[in-house]
Amino acid sequence: MTTNHKNLLRLYVSRETISGEENAELSKGQIHYLRNVMRLEKGGTLRAFNGRNGEWLAEVTEISKKKAIVTFLEKIREQSTSSDIEILASPVKKEAFDFMVEKATELGAARFRPVICEHTVIHRANEERLKALSIEASEQCERLDLMEITPLESLLNALTNAWPSGRKLIFCIERAEAPPILRALEAHTKAPLSILIGPEGGFSDAEVRAISAMPFVIPVSLGPRILKAETALIASLACIQALRDRSP
Numbered sequence: 001m002t003t004n005h006k007n008l009l010r011l012y013v014s015r016e017t018i019s020g021e022e023n024a025e026l027s028k029g030q031i032h033y034l035r036n037v038m039r040l041e042k043g044g045t046l047r048a049f050n051g052r053n054g055e056w057l058a059e060v061t062e063i064s065k066k067k068a069i070v071t072f073l074e075k076i077r078e079q080s081t082s083s084d085i086e087i088l089a090s091p092v093k094k095e096a097f098d099f100m101v102e103k104a105t106e107l108g109a110a111r112f113r114p115v116i117c118e119h120t121v122i123h124r125a126n127e128e129r130l131k132a133l134s135i136e137a138s139e140q141c142e143r144l145d146l147m148e149i150t151p152l153e154s155l156l157n158a159l160t161n162a163w164p165s166g167r168k169l170i171f172c173i174e175r176a177e178a179p180p181i182l183r184a185l186e187a188h189t190k191a192p193l194s195i196l197i198g199p200e201g202g203f204s205d206a207e208v209r210a211i212s213a214m215p216f217v218i219p220v221s222l223g224p225r226i227l228k229a230e231t232a233l234i235a236s237l238a239c240i241q242a243l244r245d246r247s248p
């Protein structure tokens with residue numbers, strides 16, 4: 001990608017494939033954004049991606065109040081895939097949970113799984129809205145693949161139904177004798193990882209006992225302070241990504 005392309009607006013286009021010379025029609029929201037916010041006109045260029053086929057230079061070939069069409073010109077970045085890190089997190093208050101989805105996207109999580117724990121207060125997660133938020137974050141952070149967001153499920157189901165062999169669960173647990181995250185992860189920088197973050201009220205004693213006894217679980221501490229769930233997500237994911245970047 002050249003420096004010129006770097007300054008171009010970036011849009012997700014919802015289509016199975018992208019290839020040269022093809023056209024795509026943009027959504028109502030994108031038309032509004034292009035015309036009224038970015039003031040893009042016919043002949044203007046932008047970057048487009050669909051989460052699968054890399055990033056494309058595209059030209060606006062038609063734009064009106066009701067319709068906008070872009071034509072894909074050339075591929076400017078090859079597709080890349082985020083490393084296999086998933087987040088299991090209890091829903092918390094709306095703004096905080098939105099923030100968690102946005103930060104998980106920026107920090108390169110592959111999957112986000114909302115899970116209901118014993119102390120979870122909010123028993124809903126609007127999958128479609130969270131997907132839209134995550135797509136916006138992907139557009140902004142130059143990510144090429146989309147973070148998958150799965151339907152709300154119970155924590156126990158998630159941990160007991162066919163847990164994939166080789167995958168480790170990083171159990172973020174406050175006020176425990178767990179080792180610091182960096183030390184605990186040293187031997188697992190390459191393994192597929194899941195990170196578990198609890199609700200505002202933390203995990204119940206029964207959950208702590210049951211989860212700690214599972215063979216794929218690595219309990220970790222993020223320090224002596226009690227962090228909000230969103231801070232715990234950012235801190236744990238940043239540590240894991242930093243370790244992965246550093247390992248050969």
Ligand code: SAM
Pocket residue numbers: 172173174175196197198199200201202203220221222223224225226227228229232
């Ligand atoms: N209400 C709980 C308490 O007072 O002990 C705090 C829960 S905290 C707001 C939400 C989640 O963030 C926790 O369940 C845990 O997963 C994670 N967390 C917060 N601080 C942490 C720490 N120091 N180490 C590891 N995980 C932490």
